[in-house]
Amino acid sequence: MRFLLTQRTSHRRRVASALGIVLCSFAITGTAAAHTFGGYELHKPCCGTDGLYGTRSSITVPSSLSLFSPGSAGCVMARSEAQGGGIAQSSVIQTGFVLCASGYTLDGTCSTANNLINYVEIAQAGVVTCVPKGSVGLGTTHRYTVNNTSPSATTWRAYIDGVVDSSSLSMGVADYILESTEHTTPGESGSYSVNVTWGSPNAWDRWNRISWVTVQSAFVLVTTGSGWTVTGSPPGAWSVSHP
């Protein structure tokens, strides 16, 4: 449910890896109760003259629940996401998989029984809506996509393994696209463990309204002090883990 990034940061550039990929890393912090993130993002201005009109990647569900555990409170998600709406970042669409601790839910109806499910979540005007898209198997890999292919460039939709969902969001070009994990109640969950892989077999792509372009470099998205670790980088596969 918590998707809006709290960023009071600077970002510092660092040269990453032998591939010479330029990564701009920035910290994301928030209130004590704020959600935490681990992964990669792109934001405006980006990508030459291309607008951010979509994101997709393979995301592999860990083979064991011990590698995708929210701990004792809150929910943990891994998803493809787009945000827009200016400074308020009031428009969000995301799809991925989620697991909530016993007694916790995502928006009241997703993962209500400590069950691992696919989901689509949309936020507009402060109201967040989640729709469950069935259970998802451990060790399986799925391509999660959100993009805007409407002729008028005003409607975003979500796909799981290429199958379009009926939910939609009215939004033009995105301000951010993310491929990341999220924990909704990190401070109260005790020890939680996560290890999710992105980018294999389908690399992270961004949609520019004409074609999918494989992301070559991106900004690291790790909430300061959260314990999330990102290993590897686009255009290859990468993993996000905690602790």
Place this chain on the structure above:
Amino acid sequence: MVSSRLLNSVSLVCASIGLVIAMALLAQGAAGAASPVHVIQYSETTSPSVTAQLDVNQSVDALSKETVVRSGGDSVTQLSVGGPPAGWEYTDEEGNPVTAPSGSWIHATVSIPAVGARSMRAIWEADIVIAALREQLEARSTRIPVLGAQIVGKLPDGIEIPIGGGIGDVQLAQDFGDASATEAEAAVRRNAAGAGLQITSLETLRPLQPAPAVVAYTDDPVAFVKEADGRINELFGGTAAYEAEYLEVRDRAGSLVFVQASTFRTGVGRRWIRPDLDPRSPVESRGGDPATG
């Protein structure tokens, strides 16, 4: 003869290897591609009796009207069945048209006072009649699969806003029990104190089975938001105890603190949290390298 036996043995071995390879490829495919979707079931049981007493085979228009009336809400001004919304096309991820699946969409129009949290009660009423109508369409002798739903909110000045609908991969014919409104409301009232709430308004809608709608206030908004899921379960007597639940929480001054609108027949859950209590914060405008990406 020996050659023939050898040939047969080789053939058998080859066939076995082929079978093993085929099974391995199938297994790999299953792991690497779409795995079977298992629908979500919130209720402990399912039962055809959920729609058995209803005339589900009457005309779709009549069924739609009857569903709105039976629910007891007053916000839904139109409920109909048809194709996808204007401008919606089934496409692949590149926007290329693909064959549309067979089925229908449900369209609802609701009167909303404003955009945002204040619209949630009306939108919930649309959610619950969409869910109830879906059950009945799927239960007809000639089944009408429901592919999607679209809600349009109509503001007092006549402006119409597409709100989106949503249909989860959720089990049909879930049985949430058939308590009377009196019984459901008595149970909710008994639980309110334990949930840290004092009820100011309570009614029970009945799209198919009871769906309580609660307005309450709390003396401790921070604690309520922090423990929202547990408080909701406490109030309603468990997770998904009813086919739909609406909870609007205010502070002592009457300001909205939290709204939850859940519909467990389609899995649509909507939540709003007062911004100063919401762990989300706005993104600060910041720069970056346009070449990145």
